[in-house]
Amino acid sequence: MQYPAPIAKLINSFTKLPGIGAKTAARLAFYILEMPESDVLEFAQNLINAKRDLTHCSVCGNITDQDPCIICSDRGRDKSIILVVEDTRDVMSMERMQEFNGYYHVLGGVLSPMEGTGPDDLNVAPLIKRLADEAVKEVIIATNATSEGEATAVYLSRLIKPSGIKVTRLAHGLSVGSDIEYADEMTLFRAIEGRREI
Numbered sequence: 001m002q003y004p005a006p007i008a009k010l011i012n013s014f015t016k017l018p019g020i021g022a023k024t025a026a027r028l029a030f031y032i033l034e035m036p037e038s039d040v041l042e043f044a045q046n047l048i049n050a051k052r053d054l055t056h057c058s059v060c061g062n063i064t065d066q067d068p069c070i071i072c073s074d075r076g077r078d079k080s081i082i083l084v085v086e087d088t089r090d091v092m093s094m095e096r097m098q099e100f101n102g103y104y105h106v107l108g109g110v111l112s113p114m115e116g117t118g119p120d121d122l123n124v125a126p127l128i129k130r131l132a133d134e135a136v137k138e139v140i141i142a143t144n145a146t147s148e149g150e151a152t153a154v155y156l157s158r159l160i161k162p163s164g165i166k167v168t169r170l171a172h173g174l175s176v177g178s179d180i181e182y183a184d185e186m187t188l189f190r191a192i193e194g195r196r197e198i
């Protein structure tokens with residue numbers, strides 16, 4: 001027996017999410033059917049609102065509901081340091097630490113030949129433009145400690161160094177293969193304190 005079309009479509013939508021296989025998608029779809037209608041409407045509206053009201057900051061690439069984002073709009077930060085991360089969740093993790101007072105740049109991913117992600121697919125060109133415009137003295141590359149994250153750090157370092165700007169990389173505390181997003185505040189603090197020049 002096949003599922004009625006509306007539930008088949010709902011299951012299909014869930015399978016488009018990362019880490020959701022056919023079985024989990026079906027479980028979620030049936031769970032939604034049992035939810036009160038008001039909760040389902042709110043859920044649907046939240047999806048639409050998030051997609052409609054959020055955009056990428058035209059300066060740093062962070063996901064934001066105002067452009068420039070709240071961090072780029074904050075003139076009280078240290079203009080001489082830009083911390084480069086893979087995505088917006090890493091910015092949130094760094095901000096929770098409350099130790100970093102420079103600005104951010106969000107790449108929107110990492111270089112990955114396997115997945116066909118090259119420099120043009122990332123928010124790299126706007127970073128280079130920022131470095132020319134602004135009074136930046138140091139770029140801290142805080143990509144994850146994965147092979148793609150390391151390769152991206154090396155690529156950026158080679159790109160930025162000729163401009164004379166110091167390029168550093170998070171060092172101690174982060175274990176190989178670990179994600180910035182899941183690191184605790186103390187680990188991040190140590191990683192940023194122990195950064196090394198690359």
Ligand SMILES: [Zn+2]
Nearest residue numbers: 057060069072
């Ligand atoms: Zn921004």
